[in-house]
Amino acid sequence: xxxxxxxxxxxxxxxxxxxxxxxxxxxxxxxxxxxxxxxxxxxxxxxxxxxxxxxxxxxxxxxxxxxxxxxxxxxxxxxxxxxxxxxxxxxxxxxxxxxxxxxxxxxxxxxxxxxxxxxxxxxxxxxxxxxxxxxxxxxxxxxxxxxxxxxxxxxxxxxxxxxxxxxxxxxxxxxxxxxxxxxxxxxxxxxxxxxxxxxxxxxxxxxxxxxxxxxxxxxxxxxxxxxxxxxxxxxxxxxxxxxxxxxxxxxxxxxxxxxxxxxxxxxxxxxxxxxxxxxxxxxxxxxxxxxxxxxxxxxxxxxxxxxxxxxxxxxxxxxxxxxxxxxxxxxxxxxxxxxxxxxxxxxxxxxxxxxxxxxxxxxxxxxxxxxxxxxxxxxxx
Numbered sequence: 165x166x167x168x169x170x171x172x173x174x175x176x177x178x179x180x181x182x183x184x185x186x187x188x189x190x191x192x193x194x195x196x197x198x199x200x201x202x203x204x205x206x207x208x209x210x211x212x213x214x215x216x217x218x219x220x221x222x223x224x225x226x227x228x229x230x231x232x233x234x235x236x237x238x239x240x241x242x243x244x245x246x247x248x249x250x251x252x253x254x255x256x257x258x259x260x261x262x263x264x265x266x267x268x269x270x271x272x273x274x275x276x277x278x279x280x281x282x283x284x285x286x287x288x289x290x291x292x293x294x295x296x297x298x299x300x301x302x303x304x305x306x307x308x309x310x311x312x313x314x315x316x317x318x319x320x321x322x323x324x325x326x327x328x329x330x331x332x333x334x335x336x337x338x339x340x341x342x343x344x345x346x347x348x349x350x351x352x353x354x355x356x357x358x359x360x361x362x363x364x365x366x367x368x369x370x371x372x373x374x375x376x377x378x379x380x381x382x383x384x385x386x387x388x389x390x391x392x393x394x395x396x397x398x399x400x401x402x403x404x405x406x407x408x409x410x411x412x413x414x415x416x417x418x419x420x421x422x423x424x425x426x427x428x429x430x431x432x433x434x435x436x437x438x439x440x441x442x443x444x445x446x447x448x449x450x451x452x453x454x455x456x457x458x459x460x461x462x463x464x465x466x467x468x469x470x471x472x473x474x475x476x477x478x479x480x481x482x483x484x485x486x487x488x489x490x491x492x493x494x495x496x497x498x499x500x501x502x503x504x505x506x507x508x509x510x511x512x513x514x515x516x517x518x519x520x521x522x523x524x525x526x527x528x529x530x531x532x533x534x535x536x537x538x539x540x541x542x543x544x545x
Contacts, residue, residue, distance in 0.1 A: 169207050169215050169235060172251030177243050187253035190261065190286075190304040191312070194219070205229070206312055208286040208302035209259040216287070216302045218314040218325070224478070224509055225545055226325040226339070228316065241544070261286035263303050263311065264333050270344040278344060290315070303333070337481055340513045341451070420450040420482070421459060428463040437463055441473055445482045452482055454490035458497060467503035471510075478510040485514050488521040492528050501534040508538050518542040 172187040175194070183194040183203070194203040205219030217229040217238065229238040229245070238245040266288040270278045278290040278299070290299040303313040313328035313336065327339040336344040427440035441460065452460075457477065461470045474494075477483050491511055498504045508525060512518060518525070522542040526535040 169217065169231065169257055170251070170253055171205075171207065171217075171257075172253045173247055174249035174251070175238065175245040176248045177245055182248065183245065184249075185251065187251070187255075187257070189253075189255040190257045191306055206302065206304045206314065207257045208261065208304055210287045210302075211284070215257075216300075216314075218302060218327075220327055222509060224339070224512060225541070226314065226327050228314075228323070228325060259285070261304055263305055266301065266303070266333060269347040270336065271347055272344050273342050277347070341481055341483065341485060343481075420444060420448060421452060421456045424460055425463070428460070434464055434466060434469050438469055438472055442476050445476055445480045449480070450482065451484040452477065453484045454486045454494055457483070457494055461494065461497040467498050467500055470497060471503050471506045474507050474510045478513075483511070483514045485516050486511070487517050488515060488524040491515055491525050495525070495528040501529045501531055504529055505534050505537050505541075508541055512541050512545055515542070 170187070171185050171192045173185055175183045175185060177183065181199075182197040184197060185192055185194050187193075190207050192205050192207070194205070195201070196203075201222060203219050203221040205217065208216045208218075210216050215231065217231060218226065219229055219240075220226050227240045229240050231238055236247045263286060266280045266283045268280055270280065270290065272278065276292055276294045278292050280288050280290050280301075282289045286303045288301045288303070290301060292298070297317060297319060299315050299317045301313055301315050303311055305311050309331060311328070311330050311333055313330070313333075315326045315328060315336075315338065317324045317326070328336045330336055334346040338344065423444050424441055427444065428437040431437060431440070457474065460473055464470050464473065474483075491508070494511065495504045495507060498507060515525075519542065522539055525542060526538050529535050529538060
């Protein structure tokens with residue numbers, strides 16, 4: 165598909181379900197008929213007049229779609245979408261994508277360095293100096309100034325796709341909890357709320373920064389908040405992208421946890437507790453351990469609110485890497501299988517041994533259909 169792709173219209177998957185697509189330039193949105201499921205994606209031109217199309221389902225499942233020659237079929241990893249209704253894009257996809265230069269070195273949390281030696285339009289490549297792995301990046305910018313980047317890591321066991329959303333291409337927070345930071349770039353200091361400052365909220369005044377354990381290190385920048393992970397042994401992943409363990413400095417997550425628990429103890433209404441959680445986790449970067457998360461979930465009675473807690477933690481990358489056994493401890497705070505499945509969807513990118521020990525997670529569910537949904541999430545992503 166060499167011409168500018170027209171994704172607007174309706175696409176039918178193999179099961180017969182239809183997705184209705186709206187397109188605005190290089191961005192598009194799919195909505196599944198009958199269920200309301202939403203998927204978002206981008207189309208980025210590459211060399212040779214081709215286009216790289218990527219899509220994210222349910223906020224966490226990332227696919228590369230390969231278009232047929234006529235553009236009427238999109239082939240995914242486990243499904244094919246056929247265009248059944250032709251639509252018109254609000255704005256045509258442009259091949260003239262302009263983003264800041266990606267050339268240079270990026271360091272991941274583990275200390276390994278990726279070098280970008282090629283960048284043209286919205287396409288760039290990365291090479292790992294230590295282990296020789298390579299990756300392709302596809303970047304577009306939306307009207308709000310946010311960059312959406314899909315990084316495809318090429319490993320011997322196959323490609324592994326991760327997503328980045330950032331306002332600054334010098335800092336790339338990956339969807340698995342890792343972060344690539346451009347070397348040789350001066351990062352601004354982050355202004356933390358002074359100790360004792362009270363923020364008025366619908367559930368009363370919350371004191372930000374007054375907890376004695378709070379000790380946030382802000383010498384770098386990650387959506388305003390970054391940590392320097394201590395050295396530790398990285399578990400060996402047999403296949404796919406090696407996911408570095410993400411650990412905050414001592415005192416960081418414990419300070420955030422203490423603030424959240426204190427705020428929740430000051431109100432009996434779950435909506436107010438949920439607002440408190442969102443307020444704190446969106447204001448700082450201090451990933452919480454599985455044990456921390458269970459303490460927060462213990463403040464809530466309703467599964468839908470517990471699921472929202474995990475969702476906001478995922479969206480802010482405030483979840484530490486965990487193993488499947490730790491995941492099961494979190495799932496025990498949910499009573500319904502459907503809510504457990506939703507929780508797994510949020511936690512999946514942070515479970516480093518999900519492909520080796522997924523049956524531990526499946527054992528927390530009662531129904532075979534839900535077990536299969538969890539297996540599908542853990543083994544394919």
